Amino acid sequence: MKKLILTSALSVLALVAFAQSNTSTTNQTGSNNNATVTQTGTNSTATQTIVGDNNTTEITQSGDLQTAMQTVTGNNNEAYTTQSGNENYAATTQTGDLSKATVTQSGSFQQAYVNQDGTGVALNEATVTQSGESQLANVDQMGAGNVANVTQSGLDQVADVDQMGTGNTATVMQDKPWEGIGGNSAVVYQNGDGNNADIHQTEQWNEATVNQLGVGNDAIVDQNTPVKDPEIKNIVTIDQDGEGNYAKAWQDGTRHIADIDQIGNNNSATTEQWGTDEVAPNNTAIVYQEGNDNTATALQSGMYNDFVSIRQVGDENEAYTTQENDGAEWQNPNNEIFIEQTGISGLVTVDQSGNFNDAFVTQGGFDNEAVVDQHDGSYMNVATISQVDFPSNSFAKVDQTGSYNQATILQDGVNIGSTAEIYQAESGNVASIHQNNQDNYYGTSSAMVYQNVGTTNSVATINQDVLGSANEALVDQFNADNVNATINQSGHDVGTATIQQTGTGHVGTINQYGLYTPLNTAVLQQGASNNTGTITQTGGGNNALVQQNWP
Incomplete structure (x- = not known):
């Protein structure tokens, strides 16, 4: 009888083994559980199963073929695994109550899985730290106070964190300082409540995916790839579904791709991409936002071949984009920006420097504003702004410096007063503004083209077909030769x-076609010699002035 009691007591004591062929197994069922296994040297294995009450378990193994497994089912759980060098493997499973799990593995072929389920209180927390070689870490937590932290260093990291409900937070940090092929990948999926995800990866083949569905969403990814190899790129994908969303992807190196997708509530998205690779930078940033207080920012700095696409559908949209282009002309440094907004009071700003840049902005709704700035010696840039459907009280502006640039502004739809401005400097530029009103609404529209400082061989066209009074069109071409300007106006009242042109060899044309009793005014002023001016007006009460050899 005494022998039986002694055996039962031993089952709850710490089991310590130092044999070189190490194996250890601990099974406990109830009350104040506490289990410890410590093993050093060679073929290690340790297994613990504990079912209930005030659990604490701990496995420490050093050297060679370690494997450690811990399974705890209920109450005040904690579980620790520490393994050092060689063929590590660790699995921890905890189900209910105050969970905590820590796995630390160093050197060689680590893998670690932690699964915490959490019915009943379950203040889940999981930390996995692995160092050098072929890491893989998987953390899976279901409910309550979830926190997960994975840190992996050196070589072929993969990390997967999956958290379902309540206090979610996940941080993955991976580092690959060793030479060689391969490297990081991280996936975090979080389902509901206080979500936050932070992924930091450095050097080579980084990929990161964050999916968050509900409530406090926040996601930040930071990736770095300094390797000059056309096959190496880092990729970021962030999906957020609802409420306080915020997403940021920062990428440093070359050949980046960032895809941010946000559906509802207080959305904000930021991507920054930096790269100096002369071979094939090819940075891509795509942001899609569906509804509520959207803001999107994209910044790209590098050699060439950068691409930005932002699509915003509802509510308080704003979009800010910057591309800095350092590519040489022989590299065909063509950067592109596409922005689409639908809603009220949308704002778009585009800032591009360098050559061969394209910017396309489309806005649907009213009270919208779009500004495109292409500067710093820009060459053969294209800017197009389309404000459609109900562009009333909308404002569009294109500012270009350099030669052979093209700018087009279209304001079309129920147009009760809109403003369009194009500013171009230097030679060979083309500017075009179209303001149309598709319904029987009255308003005032304004269109201005300024082509100054050596805008030789430039062309400017303004078409206004807007019902209303006091529509204004101005083309100002100064200090240039051989420029062409045309203004067409039709509508009521x-x-x-x-048109003002200084220099020689200019062509200026004004056509005004009015319904009812228009009171149109046309002024055509041309300087120096060899200029041609034409004014055509229909209706009564019109005024026309032509001045040549002006001022």
Whole structure:
């Protein structure tokens, strides 16, 4: 009888083994459980199974073929695994109550899985730290206070964190300082409540995916790839579904791809991509936002071949994009920006420097504003702004410096007063503004083209087909030769058209076609010699002034 009691007591004591062929097994069922296994040297294995009450378990193994497994089912759980060098493997499973799990593995072929389920209190927390060689870590937590932290260093990391409900937070940090092929990948999926995800990866083949569905969403990814190899790129994908969303992807190196997808509530998205690779930078940033307080920012800095696409569907949209292009002309450094907004009071700003840049902005709704700035010696840039459907009280502006640039502004739909401005400097530029009103609404529209400082061989066209009074069109071409300007106005009541050209060899044309009793005014002023000016007006009460050899 005494022998039986002694055996039962031993089952709850710490089991310590130092044999070189190490194996250890601990099974406990109830009360104040505490289990410890410590093993050093060679063929290690340790297994613990504990079922209930005030659990604490711990496995420490050093050297050679370690494997460690811990399974705890209920109450005040904690579980620790520490393994050092060689063929590590660790699995921890905990189900209910105050969970905590820590796995630390160093050197060689680590893998670690932690699964915490959490019915009943379950203040889940999991930390996995692995160092050098072929890491893989998987953390899976279901409910309550979830926190997960994975840190992996050196070589072929993969990390997968899956958290379902309540206090979610996940941090993955991976590092590959060793030479060689391969490297990081991280996936975090979080389902509900206080979500946050932070992924930090450095050097080579980084990929990161974050999916978050509900409530406090926040996601930040930071990736770095300094390797000059056309096959090496880092990829970021962030999906967020609802409420306080915020997403940021920072990428440093070359050949980046970032895809951010946000559906509802307080959305904000930021991607920054930096790269100096002369072979094939090819940075891509795509942001899609569906509804509520959207903001999107994309910044790209590098050699060439950068691409930005932002699509915003509802509510308080704003989009800011910057591309800095350092590519040489022989590299065909073509950067592109596409922005689409639908809603009210949308704002778009585009800032591009360098050559061969393209910017396309589309806005649907009213009270929208779009500004495209292409500068710093820009060459053969294209900018197009389309404000459609209900562009009333909308504002569009294109500012280009350099030669052979093209700018087009279209304001089309129920147009009760809109403003369009194009500014171009230097030679060979083309500017075009179209303002149309598809319904029987009255308003005032304004269109201005300024082509100054050596804008030789430039062309400017303004078409206004807007019902209303006091429509204004102005083309100002100064200090240039051989420029061409055309203004066409049609509609009701009052229109004012002015063309001012200094230099020689200019062509200026103003056509005003009015319904009912228009009171149109046309002013055509041309300087120096060999200029041609034409004014055509229909209706009564019109005024026309032509001045040549002006001022």
